[in-house]
């Protein structure tokens with residue numbers, strides 16, 4: 001069941017499209033994002049990012065106001081570009097649009113072309129991306145910017161043995177885990193966008209305006225000659241898919257996989273790597289897989305009582321629905337605020353064999369999610385801080401994952417990828433169920449006893 005018929009959005013379950021674009025640009029070395037729109041848009045994006053990542057995160061703005069809304073914002077954009085180039089000296093300047101810029105019809109390609117032609121710009125690439133928030137969520141913004149980055153740098157080059165690894169919006173800890181798995185196999189790779197250091201900087205004493213780290217642009221240019229692209233984007237719309245672009249334009253084979261979260265999903269990743277390298281799965285990963293299996297056996301008797309609500313960005317939601325299903329905690333509700341993903345179709349296949357039916361919600365909000373949680377007697381949730389009302393109003397604990405997490409610390413360090421990350425998640429999930437059970441079962445028993453006494457008394 002979807003709730004497409006509901007036209008009003010109350011307490012939304014997604015964040016805005018340019019924010020996803022900003023985060024993707026943070027994964028390119030030397031990049032600085034600029035939001036073409038009002039101050040309020042970039043302030044909101046800064047606030048959401050800083051609260052989640054606990055880092056100083058600069059996001060520039062062209063600061064449009066009423067005047068530019070009527071007369072056009074090209075002058076402001078030029079000033080903003082001048083200032084960002086002077087103050088930050090970026091190698092890459094990612095310009096994302098907002099609802100306002102798109103509504104007044106700003107022609108980004110023409111404006112950026114005109115700006116570049118009038119100057120002798122060396123050592124900086126300016127990449128515009130259209131991200132009208134009324135047309136998509138942060139998830140689409142992230143894919144759109146990642147594809148724009150690939151399209152900008154892609155050029156014909158020599159074939160090589162490396163692989164491309166393209167990720168959706170996941171935590172820096174998960175990026176590091178995926179890189180560790182890749183390193184264990186010994187494969188050469190380019191991971192894009194890599195914000196594992198830029199959005200989770202180690203304390204080093206020396207502050208720099210642009211954080212070190214990120215995918216090198218020279219490596220992005222070489223993605224066209226790779227042996228294959230592994231893209232964790234089974235819910236990614238075709239027209240936004242960077243891997244599909246590399247396949248269609250440069251013939252790079254695309255291996256589109258779910259995120260390696262869960263036993264089966266991680267198996268698919270390690271099997272793909274095995275086929276690409278011609279080597280068996282490294283011993284370290286075999287041991288970690290064994291630990292995960294052991295943990296699944298330990299936890300299944302508790303997880304069978306779990307009826308989770310899973311919400312957030314489509315690719316994460318799909319991965320966590322898989323983990324829950326393979327651990328016997330059949331999802332009660334699976335929901336995303338995004339409208340254009342393939343999530344519902346993918347979930348129908350995943351959950352087809354389940355004996356209990358799940359409520360599937362796309363383009364939804366927290367009012368609909370809360371109501372579905374109550375009607376399905378859900379007893380646990382997995383998602384970001386937007387769902388904290390499930391706990392406050394309904395007593396349903398939320399195991400934090402995704403973005404944004406602003407009511408806990410460590411959102412950037414939440415590890416769920418790979419065998420080791422799945423095991424860590426499984427412990428968090430099972431312990432949340434147990435905590436809920438032990439916090440309330442004596443009270444339940446007492447209420448049942450009192451009911452019993454009063455029924456006997458009535459007789």
Ligand code: SF4
Pocket residue numbers: 016017018037040041042044097098099100133134
């Ligand atoms: S106005 Fe649009 S772009 Fe700006 S913060 Fe709101 S949703 Fe995002």
